[in-house]
Amino acid sequence: MKEFIKQLILGGARRAFDKGLLKSDDFPEMEIEAPRHEAHGDISTNFAMVSASSQKMAPRKIAEAVISCMDPASVIEKTEIAGPGFINFFLASRAWYPTLDRIVKEDDRFGCSDFGAGKKVQVEFVSANPTGPLHVGHARGAAVGDAVANILSFAGFEVQREYYINDSGRQIRTLGLSVWLRLCQQLGREVEFPTDCYQGDYIKEIAADLHGRMGQELAEKDEAEAVSTCAKFAANVILEGIRADLVDFGVEYDQWFSEESLYASGRVQRAIEDFTARDVIYEKDGAQWFRTERYGDEKDRVVVRNNGITTYFASDIAYHMEKFDRGFDRVIDVWGADHHGYINRINAAIDASGRHSDQFNVILVQLVNLLRNGQPVAMSSRSGEFVTLKDIVDEVGKDAARFLFLSRSYDSGLDFDLEVAKQKTSENPVYYVQYVHARIAGILMKAAAEKVLNDDEHPWAGNKELLVEPEEIKLLKILAAFPETVEKSAATLHPHVIFTYLMELASAFHGYYNRHKVITPDRELSRSRIFLVFAVKAVIRNGLQLLGVSAPERM
């Protein structure tokens, strides 16, 4: 429709120029958009205003000239010049009817586009160390990462979801030590449990499990070997827990990628050698440094310490090289906001490798403020007392949690109140939207029971031309905007755009529902309205699905 209007304008402008009403045939890019206020029509363009300088004419004069020379079009009911020179188009109701056919035809693919042109994108998210269960921060990251992946996929990208497992380095050794010391305690040995070890009860449980399986065997090994065995075992158990918790949260990955494998395959070593050969890595004070400053970081960063041990940055360089080697056109990392200082150095590594860091995006998810009845909930991973992702799913449910995490831009911090989240009140937007779906399901069931439709008829059998109420036209307009909303969400990597859209659609539906009966004594009218609400139901379902929220048939 926007393209149609654009051609209409350009056609009018060209003819106006031929007639001598315009002074130039150099027409600048115009914007075609839906105005904020309904009084300003359905579609509006700033053509006359942006043309003012090249035409050396007043915008309103330009608009007059263009409109006078425009082809007539039956879907346009009225054209007006408004404000400083906007050209507003008012569309006839029937301009919106084809949307319904498209929704029925595309069904669960309605909203898709080829915006991404099949480009390969990797979305890596959560990637928490396997040293303990996932907590609220991870939950927000999981909701965002998964939704972004859904949206990109819907918008025509080929998406891969990945979890990076930090199964190497000091934290894993600390994990092994923590389990080993707990196991020693269970073996009856007098050992001190350091404060920098993991304090949570899950460590004791893992130790007890291991104790039962191979306690004696471990007790006879030397400590280093025992710690290493404990580390491997514990990381596996915890990772399995993480995987299961994520599945319960509706998140599944295409690939789990091990940091350790980067060392095992020699990739880290190769990356270091490669960059050293190109003088991007150099030696100073006995350590190996990466010239990140040359690529915009505030200073150079160590990749190999003077004790010969690589830093986390070293494997991260190798990891990101590996991602691009796998053929992704675009790589997206979802990180907690506390890691923002890391962006520059990864960008530097990518630029230094000859690739372009604009193929790499980091989604920084701001922190979650966990509350209960307005009071902050103490979160201390040190003491092992924190609210886990599993706790949240158990207490408030997957749908409410995901919907709330995606209700705001991740650029802002989020207050997540457990009590509000689990209440089934109007303060909780998830039910507002799901209710639309359930209500329509109820209507369709009643329609079937009352034989409004014949047994062999689809819900889309009705005559669209009978949809003339303002509330119906409004719904049609919102439905028509879904594909561009998905596209916008994909372009900006912001899932909350979908949230906002769903709230608007839900609000329009509830208003309609309260004002008009779908099933009326007039059978023909009923059939038309069934067509409409059937389409609303499909779009609500598609939108919720992008956010990873279910669309219930009844509530």
Next chain:
RNA sequence: GCGCCUGUAGCUCAGCUGGAUAGAGCAACGGACUUCUAAUCCGUAGGUCGCAGGUUCGAGUCCUGCCAGGCGCACCA
């Protein structure tokens, strides 16, 4: 000190690559269920878009400087 994010109604937040009269929800007040689910709807009230400059036909939106809050600034991960 430096960097990233944020500052819009009493509260929580939308506001698309600058566009016309800044919008929702909650809370407040007043209404609507013998009706397809009231987990809903309709109405009223509520704003110096943190402050000050700048850019231009036009700024909540872009630039600069302040102020306030959150988070980071390791040979940790």
